[in-house]
Amino acid sequence: MDDGPDLSNNPYGSAVDIFADESVLKEDWQPAELPERASELEEIRNSLAPATRGVNAHNLFLYGKTGQGKTVAIDHELDLLAEYATSTDDLELSVVKTSANNQSTSYQLAGHLIKEIRGSGPKPSGIDQQSMFDLLYEELHDLNKTIIIVIDEIDSIGSNDDLLYELPRARKNGHLEDQWISVIGISNDLEFRDNLSPKVKDSLYDSEIEFAPYDATQLTSILERRADQAFYDGVLAEDVIPLCAAFAAQDEGSARQAIRLLYKAGELALNNEQDSVAEVHVREARDILERKRIEEGMRSLTNQDQLALLSVVALEVAGETPTRTRYVYQKYKSIADRLDTNQLVERRVRDHLQSLGMQGFLIAESRNRGIQGGNHYRFELKTDLETTLDILREDNRLHDLVADLSAAVNHSQ
DNA sequence: CTTCCACCGGAACCAGAGGGTC
DNA sequence: GACCCTCTGGTTCCGGTGGAAG
Structure with a gap:
């Protein structure tokens, strides 16, 4: 009965076993075969x-x-x-x-x-x-x-x-x-x-x-091969792998993303001391990874990128999106004014909006309303509004401004 | 069929920083 | 210290554009 010291109060080590070989799920793991x-x-x-x-x-x-x-x-x-x-x-x-x-x-x-x-x-x-x-x-x-x-x-x-x-x-x-x-x-x-x-x-x-994107079926078999080595038998609920594959296939069809998702789901189960990985873990993992993706993207934005993004966010809060460049620029000027930063010329702000679109923060829809409207873009926020506000608020210079915007959101809810 | 809106986006150019060699 | 290179992030200028309206 006595096999070693009593570890029941030690925070390390888990009561449950999920991973048989975790390294298989790491980024640098090289699969031996690529069927x-x-x-x-x-x-x-x-x-x-x-x-x-x-x-x-x-x-x-x-x-x-x-x-x-x-x-x-x-x-x-x-x-x-x-x-x-x-x-x-x-x-x-x-x-x-x-x-x-x-x-x-x-x-x-x-x-x-x-x-x-x-x-x-x-x-x-x-x-x-x-x-x-x-x-x-x-x-x-x-x-x-x-x-x-x-x-x-x-x-x-x-x-x-x-x-x-x-x-x-x-x-x-x-x-x-x-x-x-x-x-x-x-x-x-x-x-x-x-x-x-x-x-x-x-x-x-x-x-x-x-190299065409993997479809859900291919992702499923890739994941199954990894999971065989990475997890203990019977740890994964039946729908876990198909769900990871489906999420990744919907997005870019990236095997890396699918594996990350599976890994994260496993970790979540482990941290919650649950002895199997279920669908909820996958969904939660997806939210966490998505948030992380936004955070990392935003950290690399320049000041002026942030201001341009913030302009669209402010319009989003006011329920005025999608909106055309002119109004975004007006908003941009007032924000730059309030923060006492230098104002760029409209042409440059258009470039910033464009690049935010490419990085997946904004949706930029091009349209044409003929004699009343001409050729123009309409911008709206692509990422989750609450999450975006949360992340922007972490920036000291933007803190007050974002706090006001958040208050406006809560008010209208 | 033409007109015309209101923005789009290419081009040329600039200042300043930052990486070097000789 | 003189000189060479590129890059980033900006400005100014301006011709181009597609479809609704007449």
């Missing part, structure tokens, strides 16, 4: 295969929203290729893998790649673009014969795509002699391809693979 992406994997393999035959692999573009397995898929295939390379003398492979996140120009991306290849040291800059490219070629020269450069989030360089034109032609232009280079770009932005300059498309484009 839902079998055909995409095969396409990648076909594109890489020329490398094993002593020429350069095809350039390749992967498109798809976040959480569609693009990065996992490319890692998976490159691992296999590297494994093959070590087992044979035919292939001397160097893989340079980087994320273009925050590198918004070719110049910066080249600097970033140099830093990546060197493995340490500062990022070079302060020289002109061609010298930067030359520096990059020097670094590439020291690598193996077959070079594959993987650039994640390649869309962040926008239309400044000179480097993408240069790289695939390096050999032809005599910058490299005995080496084969190919580029794999990964993009979340489906329009990126269309905005590339024609000469880049020409030099870079061998093949592209689109």
